[in-house]
Amino acid sequence: MSAGIEVVRAGALTTVQDEGRFGHAHLGVGRAGALDAPSARLANRLAGNPVGAALLETTVTGCAVRPDRAVRAVVGGAPCRVTVDGRPVAWGAAVHVPAGAVLDAGPAAHGVRSYLAFAGGLEPQPVLGSRSADLLSGLGPDPLRDGDVLPLGPPRTGGPPATAAVPWPGVPAELVLPLLLGPRHTWFTADALRTLTTAAYRVSEQSNRIGLRTEGPALDRARQGELPSEGMVLGAVQIPPDGRPVVFLNDHPTTGGYPVVGVVPEPALAGAARVTPGTVVRFVRTAH
Structure with a gap:
């Protein structure tokens, strides 16, 4: 058995x-x-x-x-x-x-x-x-x-010995997320992009495994209308109708119709899994 x-x-x-x-x-x-x-x-x-x-x-x-x-x-x-x-x-x-x-x-x-x-x-x-x-x-x-x-499952033979203590990743007091702009950043005004990369957002209580939702200033669009549904990737920063960024996490949908202003590289997303509601979130523009 x-x-x-x-x-x-x-x-x-x-x-x-x-x-x-x-x-x-x-x-x-x-x-x-x-x-x-x-x-x-x-x-x-x-x-x-x-x-x-x-x-x-x-x-x-x-x-x-x-x-x-x-x-x-x-x-x-x-x-x-x-x-x-x-x-x-x-x-x-x-x-x-x-x-x-x-x-x-x-x-x-x-x-x-x-x-x-x-x-x-x-x-x-x-x-x-x-x-x-x-x-x-x-x-x-x-x-x-x-x-x-x-x-x-059965324990693996020859596994590593028990370790008394190791350093574990900490919980960030402030979440700083690098942001690669695109593919739909041109759908937003220059002021909106400036706000995105300078404002202090906060983690919303509505965050879950699908996405980290934020509270803070809304981003104004330069282009209105609907976007045809397109593929979504892990770390995509989608802007829904309320104008506040949502960072897609592991259970995110594979397609979506709201514009993606940028993408957070995967190595930076672990911090998003650790932070509690109310934590400050800052997006910092990066080229890679």
Whole structure:
């Protein structure tokens, strides 16, 4: 009988994620995958897994699970209180969870998303080459509910030893996003482009895995009318009718009809997964 992990407390939004699914945008299927990829990869390495193994991504409130076999586990990403059967254990390092014990990752003390990796990785049925949940398309495993059981793979032999402490990415006090202008920046006035790259926006509470929404000055258009639907990429900064930028994240739609004023390069997007509502966001024009 294969090993499994029972969900004791699902939390506000906990999903299974890996590196994501690639090469299917022409079918209308986006990437999905862990929003904070550096934290997810580090959690997997400390658990002795390949960096792309499936793990849990929590949102703000954390989650609690019970494995039916002893397992090495790592809780990283957003700092939080971690316990095993009520006893405090290390955050950000490998810990031993006995069979039947409850591993509880509490609410995030800073940031938004924590990651729970388990030796052997989670093994729900893959869809188009990935085990990731895509909230927009509905592909992959559903968000976790209390009582769910997730298959757990066998631990990899010869994995790295447990590490007591490693440096984890911090939560930015201010999110600075490099911006490559285009392809539709000419749809906006010169004053609007100046505002975009000088104003202080803030992270909206309406942000999610689809996109980081902002609050701040609206951008005025130089050109009105509708844009035919066109392909969208990860990091695209779309300007909806309210004029306030939306930065597309992993679960973004593959097409859209609102103009894209610029694109944030992928390496800068991990910070967008970490910041809390109200955090200042600044767009800085870059040429590469």
